[in-house]
Amino acid sequence: MLLCAFPPPSGAQTTYLWKDPESGAALTCDRCAPGTYLRSHCTATQRSVCDACPPGSFTELWNYIEACLPCSACGVNQEVSARCTAHRDTACRCVAGHYYVSEYEMCLPHSTCPCGSGVVSEGSLTSDTSCQPCPWGSFSERVSALDRCTAHSSCAARGQQLVLAGAAWHDSVCANCTDARERDAAGCLRGILPGFFIHQNIPVIQLQRLLSSLPQPDPSPRWEVMGRKELHLHLNAWVLRADVGDLLQLKKTLRRAGSAKAARKLQKKLDHIQKKLNALCVEDKKEE
Structure with missing residues (x-):
């Protein structure tokens, strides 16, 4: 008492x-x-x-x-920051990657910046991520809540030549002019393909069809149960191990998957690189 x-x-x-x-x-x-x-x-x-x-x-x-x-229980996407005592209720905070929105009285996931945009300020427990389109001379090839825009690579600093100017969603493509075969142009695409698949915003069903048509070890994963993020991870892994012949067939595989628009965009990039390689190689031969 x-x-x-x-x-x-x-x-x-x-x-x-x-x-x-x-x-x-x-x-x-x-x-x-x-x-x-x-x-x-x-x-x-x-x-x-x-x-x-x-x-x-x-x-x-x-x-x-x-x-x-x-004593209160913490809500969805919340964790205990201070346990309940006899003279104080439970104190909660948002779990990592979320922020509190007082209007809804709940924690929401931090927004991600789209491909071609970078993080200006990271999200906190009380504020969302702030994004901006990558300014000229920089790029972001991923959807991320953390990545900032990165400056385009300097081909000259690498002792190479520019064959495809960088864009907001991909880095500059640099190459040495050893020859101008189509296989070299396809190989130059490898570095921008991860950003290309994201930038084209290919529907999930078409990504699933695309992956099911690419050379894969057996047994093949169940693409039909995967979401966009996981599908892109598998595509990126395929790009790293694909040989140049597989890359040359990619535009046809995209068409079979129902992504004719993406196939045309890819061919346009390939033609541009090929044209640039041809011009550079001709100049090199004249100098010789």
Whole structure:
């Protein structure tokens, strides 16, 4: 049993009016301190009687309620930042990768910046990711909540020549002019293909068809149960291990998958690289 002798903070209301049911007299009773609840009201001869809140419950204010409040549970995408005590409710915060939106009273995932845009400021527990389109001379080839735009590579610094100027979604493509065969042009595409698949925003069903048509070890994964992000990871892995012959067949495979527009875009890139290689090689031969 506890009496209300807990020192109150300045300005706290520590009494309440109560009508004695036996005498009908109006009494001024003591409230119970935070961490306690009212077990019995005061009488003409006895002060209010308070008890400590049992485990799993609390009161934060001076009160005269007859039961403590149950401790709250954290919501979806939240975790406990401070456990519930007798005088304080559970404190929650958003889990990593999420931020709190007071309008909805819930934690939402940080937004990702699309391919061709980079992160200006990363999301926090209270704010979303901020993105901006990559400025001229820089690129971002991934969908990410962390990656900033990266400067295009300098071909001259590598001792190579530019065969495809960088764009907002891919790096510059550099090459040495050893010969101008179509196989070399296809090999130059390897570095921009991961960004190409994302930038073209190919529908999931077409990505699934594309992967099922590419050379794969048996047994093949179940593409039909995978989402866009996982499908892109498998495509990127294929690009790394594909030989130049497989890359040359990619535009045909895209058409079979129903992505004729992406196939045309890929052919356009390939033709541009091929034309640039041909021109560079002719110049090299003249200098010889």
